[in-house]
Each structure stands twice: as structure tokens, then as C-alpha cells.
Amino acid sequence: MHELGLVSGILETVGKTAREAGASRVVSVSLRIGDMAEVNPETMEFAWDVLREDDPLCVEATMEVAYVHPSSVCLDCGEEFEHDRFHLRCPACGSADTVLITGREMDIVSMEIEDGA
Incomplete structure (x- = not known):
């Protein structure tokens, strides 16, 4: 279940970036994941729901995956x-004799935050 590690890394990056930007909370995170990355959507969602609770900045954040x-x-x-x-x-x-050009992506595309002001 590598989804736990993926979500942990995503939340670590998102939390760090949000703090550096002076955010009061993370509203949403948009991801792009290739089918060849072998990510189970249900497990990813479960990991998101569990692990986001560890960071007060991300506790209410939604995750959108393309x-x-x-x-x-x-x-x-x-x-x-x-x-x-x-x-x-x-x-x-x-x-x-082919080469994969898309399908292994694992990108944080964007995040929406509320500023601390």
C-alpha cells in the first residue's frame, strides 16, 4: 500500500509550502496521477482522510485527482x-519497440490556500 507513503509526502510538501506562504489553512490540493503509477483511488482517498488529520493546516483540505x-x-x-x-x-x-510518454505522472498541480490575514 504505497498510497500511504505518497499521501504522506504530498501532505509534507503541501504543509511546508503553505506555511512558507503564510497560509492559515489549505483548502484543496489538485494532483495529476498516471494510470501506470499503480495508485488505487480508494486507498489514496482513505490515506488522505487519515493522514491530513496530522496537520492542522490540512485537516479540512480536499484532494482532487486527475x-x-x-x-x-x-x-x-x-x-x-x-x-x-x-x-x-x-x-x-x-x-x-515503444516508449511511454504519459501515464507515470505523480504531480502536485496546484493547491488553494487561505492566507493568514
Whole structure:
């Protein structure tokens, strides 16, 4: 269950950034996570609900996640294509010589805070 470690790291970064900005609270955090990162959405939500309570700045924060579907490029024919986690062969030429270009993201995109004033 690597989601606990992920959420812990996210909250650590968010809390530190919010404190440096003089925030009175974190309202929301937006994430972008690739399907290939093997993150379970329900476990991620559970970890968020549990771990955010450890930081008074984040205790009421919501988490919004945009999941990114995998896409690859074929090194043989140059075709760019979307696929699921298991089918990486080029649909144009059938080659398995492909490189993932999206789908492993794990980004904090933005956070909304209230300032201390």
C-alpha cells in the first residue's frame, strides 16, 4: 500500500509550502496521477482522510485527482497512441519497440490556500 507513503509526502510538501506562504489553512490540493503509477483511488482517498488529520493546516483540505491515461510513441514508425496498462504494442505497425510518454505522472498541480490575514 504505497498510497500511504505518497499521501504522506504530498501532505509534507503541501504543509511546508503553505506555511512558507503564510497560509492559515489549505483548502484543496489538485494532483495529476498516471494510470501506470499503480495508485488505487480508494486507498489514496482513505490515506488522505487519515493522514491530513496530522496537520492542522490540512485537516479540512480536499484532494482532487486527475488520472492520466498512458500513451506511447513507436520507435519504429513514429506513431503516438493511447493504450491501457498492459497493451503497449503499436497499433499501426505492431512493434513492441515503444516508449511511454504519459501515464507515470505523480504531480502536485496546484493547491488553494487561505492566507493568514
